[in-house]
Amino acid sequence: MKILKEIYQRLFKHFGPQQWWPGETPFEVMVGAILTQNTNWSNVEKAINNLKAEGLMDAHQLYNLDTEKLAALILPAGYYNIKAKRLKNLVKWFVETYDGDADKLSKSSLESLREELLSVKGIGPETADSIALYAAGKPSFVVDAYTYRIFSRHGLIPEETTYDEIKSLFEDNLAPDVKLFNEYHALIVRAGKEYCRKTKPLCDKCPLKGVEK
DNA sequence: TGCCAGGCCGGGT
């Protein structure tokens, strides 16, 4: 799978370094990972700004906040009732297991951390991997809708490929490098937004044009 | 104006 490096190089040359994840602290990254589930990032930013404005971008603050009040604050992010519950689940786990301390989080092994995250209701594979990579600094490759769309449109994976299969494709063929995984996923999202939208694919201008050959 | 955005869960086959 030499093509993975070819794709990375093309994207990096085209877009340059991406500086992900957008978040001032690991905790803010975790919150963003929940809020962005099936949601445009610009809406997520509004919700994050609401929390910051109230001084609530903090694990112990959210731990003691009513779910209803939290829902009202994150309203612009959409799915606000379910996301409020999911955030509370995440915060409960983070505070009770790690005392809300991201340094302790990063001391766990990737395997146990991912398992713990997946056991939190509302955290699925992508959210777990995003938190492991971007908040805890573990080499866990993040797969998302853009990864699937870009790779399937270029005929690099079959339509029915699962999340774990795509994840393994990357992890089995790249060095487990946090910086590389970070940048690669960020570049895929960037390329997806600009050239591989569902209804507005710009395949003729895509930097990956012809990569399947 | 309808469709889409950096998913996930729970109930039904």
Added chain:
DNA sequence: ACCCGGCATGGC
């Protein structure tokens, strides 16, 4: 083990 409806705001 899959499949699908539900969850919801803001932007183009």
